[in-house]
Amino acid sequence: MLSIKNLHAGIEDKKILKGLNLEINAGEVHAIMGPNGSGKSTLASVLAGREDYEVTEGTVEFLGKDLLELAPEKRAGEGLFLAFQYPIEIAGLSTTNFVKTAVNEIRKYRGEPALDSVQFLRMMKEKMALMNIDQALLSRSLNEGFSGGEKKRNEIFQMAMLQPKLAILDETDSGLDIDAIRIVANGVNKLRNKDNAVLVVTHYQRLLDYIVPDFVHVLYDGRIVKSGTKELALELEERGYDFIKNEVNAAQEA
Amino acid sequence: MNTIENIKERFHELQSAGNGKLKAHEQNAFEAFNRLGIPTSKHEEWKYTRIGSVFNKEFQIKPGGGNITMKDIAAVRMAGYEDANELVFVNGIYNPDLSTVRSRELVVQPLQDASLNEYAGIVQKHLGHSSRYAKDGVHALNSSFVHEGVFIHIAPGQITEHPVYVYYITDAREANILSQPRNLVHISERAEVEIAETHHTLGVSESFTNHVLEVIVERDANVNYYKIQNDADHSNHVCTTHFRQTGKSNIHAVTISLTGGIVRNNMSITLEAEHAEAHLYGLYFLKGRTHVDNHTVVDHVKPNCMSNELYKGIIDGDATAVFNGKIFVQQDAQKTNAYQSNKNVLLSDGASVNTKPQLEIFADDVKCSHGCTVGRLDEEGLFYLRSRGISENTARSLLIHAFAIDILEHVKSAVLRDYVDKLIFERLEI
Numbered sequence: 001m002l003s004i005k006n007l008h009a010g011i012e013d014k015k016i017l018k019g020l021n022l023e024i025n026a027g028e029v030h031a032i033m034g035p036n037g038s039g040k041s042t043l044a045s046v047l048a049g050r051e052d053y054e055v056t057e058g059t060v061e062f063l064g065k066d067l068l069e070l071a072p073e074k075r076a077g078e079g080l081f082l083a084f085q086y087p088i089e090i091a092g093l094s095t096t097n098f099v100k101t102a103v104n105e106i107r108k109y110r111g112e113p114a115l116d117s118v119q120f121l122r123m124m125k126e127k128m129a130l131m132n133i134d135q136a137l138l139s140r141s142l143n144e145g146f147s148g149g150e151k152k153r154n155e156i157f158q159m160a161m162l163q164p165k166l167a168i169l170d171e172t173d174s175g176l177d178i179d180a181i182r183i184v185a186n187g188v189n190k191l192r193n194k195d196n197a198v199l200v201v202t203h204y205q206r207l208l209d210y211i212v213p214d215f216v217h218v219l220y221d222g223r224i225v226k227s228g229t230k231e232l233a234l235e236l237e238e239r240g241y242d243f244i245k246n247e248v249n250a251a252q253e254a
Numbered sequence: 255m256n257t258i259e260n261i262k263e264r265f266h267e268l269q270s271a272g273n274g275k276l277k278a279h280e281q282n283a284f285e286a287f288n289r290l291g292i293p294t295s296k297h298e299e300w301k302y303t304r305i306g307s308v309f310n311k312e313f314q315i316k317p318g319g320g321n322i323t324m325k326d327i328a329a330v331r332m333a334g335y336e337d338a339n340e341l342v343f344v345n346g347i348y349n350p351d352l353s354t355v356r357s358r359e360l361v362v363q364p365l366q367d368a369s370l371n372e373y374a375g376i377v378q379k380h381l382g383h384s385s386r387y388a389k390d391g392v393h394a395l396n397s398s399f400v401h402e403g404v405f406i407h408i409a410p411g412q413i414t415e416h417p418v419y420v421y422y423i424t425d426a427r428e429a430n431i432l433s434q435p436r437n438l439v440h441i442s443e444r445a446e447v448e449i450a451e452t453h454h455t456l457g458v459s460e461s462f463t464n465h466v467l468e469v470i471v472e473r474d475a476n477v478n479y480y481k482i483q484n485d486a487d488h489s490n491h492v493c494t495t496h497f498r499q500t501g502k503s504n505i506h507a508v509t510i511s512l513t514g515g516i517v518r519n520n521m522s523i524t525l526e527a528e529h530a531e532a533h534l535y536g537l538y539f540l541k542g543r544t545h546v547d548n549h550t551v552v553d554h555v556k557p558n559c560m561s562n563e564l565y566k567g568i569i570d571g572d573a574t575a576v577f578n579g580k581i582f583v584q585q586d587a588q589k590t591n592a593y594q595s596n597k598n599v600l601l602s603d604g605a606s607v608n609t610k611p612q613l614e615i616f617a618d619d620v621k622c623s624h625g626c627t628v629g630r631l632d633e634e635g636l637f638y639l640r641s642r643g644i645s646e647n648t649a650r651s652l653l654i655h656a657f658a659i660d661i662l663e664h665v666k667s668a669v670l671r672d673y674v675d676k677l678i679f680e681r682l683e684i
Contacts, residue, residue: 073640073641073643076640076643077643081642082641084641088632091656093652105644106642109643162643
């Protein structure tokens with residue numbers, strides 16, 4: 001589904017990703033972990049198409065298309081979704097109106113007819129129940145005055161509405177208490193199936209107790225330096241990132 | 255002949271014909287005009303709006319205009335007109351044949367007549383009060399022809415089911431036309447009324463409207479006032495709207511400016527009775543080469559009054575905007591609450607805005623605040639929307655609409671709000 005080869009990217013003159021490789025297939029959950037500054041959020045941003053980042057080398061193929069050639073909205077149309085680490089607040093735009101526009105623009109991109117109000121409401125009610133979100137919240141301005149937990153639930157609600165092929169969760173657990181993490185993770189798990197995939201970007205292991213990954217990758221200094229199964233995450237939790245850093249540095253010296 | 259000569263000639267013609275009780279008022283105004291002249295950019299209040307460039311073109315004066323039919327009116331009607339009192343002015347002069355008065359409480363008559371009948375006291379007392387705030391030759395020019403204006407009286411009672419829609423039509427099908435509508439509106443005690451005004455230019459020649467509206471608001475009256483400016487780009491306007499709250503009353507004013515050539519809005523409100531409240535809102539959403547200048551004055555004269563002002567601007571293309579907001583809190587006006595805010599978004603490199611808040615506070619126990627911002631559309635917000643599959647154009651439109659919405663929602667009349675929303679959506683192409 002997603003194939004990243006030798007990806008180099010940075011912001012202004014700063015090089016952040018330095019030859020990253022990653023393959024994700026349908027039905028899989030991957031986790032990318034790493035210390036602060038290793039390039040986790042840069043990877044999420046580059047994949048979603050944030051224009052501040054410049055890709056200097058490498059390729060990203062998504063469902064057979066050159067992802068890097070596509071505008072952010074087209075990436076979404078192809079089935080990519082980024083749950084933001086810091087969801088943006090937009091005063092004056094209700095979540096309902098925003099999501100309805102998004103759902104129908106994506107349907108248009110795929111050549112499907114727009115949902116009418118009844119169809120849209122039915123779908124929305126179903127997904128609201130899934131994410132434990134009430135109507136009042138969705139009628140309010142997008143993310144404005146939402147608590148941290150409400151913002152993240154709203155992100156996963158949007159994911160549920162847009163039904164992406166690949167969802168990237170960028171530090172979705174940051175700032176959440178354990179109950180909120182559970183609700184968010186529960187939502188993600190219910191959306192998983194054999195045709196879609198999830199990439200969880202996180203600093204801490206705890207989210208992975210709830211969204212159990214098939215593969216765990218450690219990102220350090222712009223590259224994936226170690227890959228393994230969910231046990232790797234537990235090892236990182238126990239030993240910290242230093243042992244990875246030491247391994248990498250020792251390998252470089254040798 | 256140039257425009258000024260046309261005006262002077264007409265003034266002398268009318269004066270020699272003689273026109274009753276308002277003659278002295280007109281002569282004083284005309285003297286003031288001769289003394290003050292047309293303001294240049296050296297005039298502090300006109301620094302960014304070169305009104306001289308409009309006067310330098312040749313405009314003719316054809317009061318009453320040519321043959322305007324109901325069909326012409328139909329094209330410019332505001333939504334909800336079926337239930338409205340409709341007052342139509344053509345080239346500045348009230349046209350009763352094209353107008354419809356539905357409410358018993360609404361009286362419309364020539365100012366000339368009102369200056370002689372049972373309303374004479376009101377006319378005498380209030381006519382020209384706006385000149386305390388609009389101290390320039392343009393205002394004086396309008397006042398030189400007051401006898402051609404109308405007096406509008408609103409008797410006590412609710413006439414909200416029949417809003418008062420006022421259309422100012424300029425017939426510029428044959429020549430550039432200058433028109434100078436003048437109205438004095440008297441809103442009686444306990445009257446409740448909604449007034450909506452709009453200007454339209456017929457034909458392709460230029461129009462120049464120099465309009466003065468003075469509104470007297472008595473005790474316990476409640477006024478919702480809307481001004482919708484979506485006239486042709488070859489139209490120019492100086493609109494002076496002055497509210498005088500002589501009693502504890504409530505004013506809610508919304509000015510929406512979308513198109514036009516050079517547009518100057520002078521909005522002044524004096525709160526002359528305790529516990530009066532004034533809310534004023536403005537939205538200017540401009541493109542092309544449109545220039546819109548909102549000069550507002552809120553004058554707190556008495557204690558315990560409240561004013562709240564929010565103007566928002568979205569400026570695209572090579573359009574220019576000016577916001578100048580004055581708040582006076584006079585020495586007597588203790589316990590005043592006065593708030594002002596002006597926020598602008600520039601959508602293009604060619605767009606510009608000059609914004610200036612001015613507070614002059616002479617009382618010591620007051621709560622006042624002001625603020626202004628100028629920025630660009632939020633790039634982070636844009637990316638967020640696009641990352642959800644929303645095209646860049648639609649995302650921009652949604653953000654612009656979101657920015658404008660806290661003005662739009664102050665259009666309380668549902669039909670008018672839909673009407674304005676439609677105009678905005680047309681502009682946004684969503």
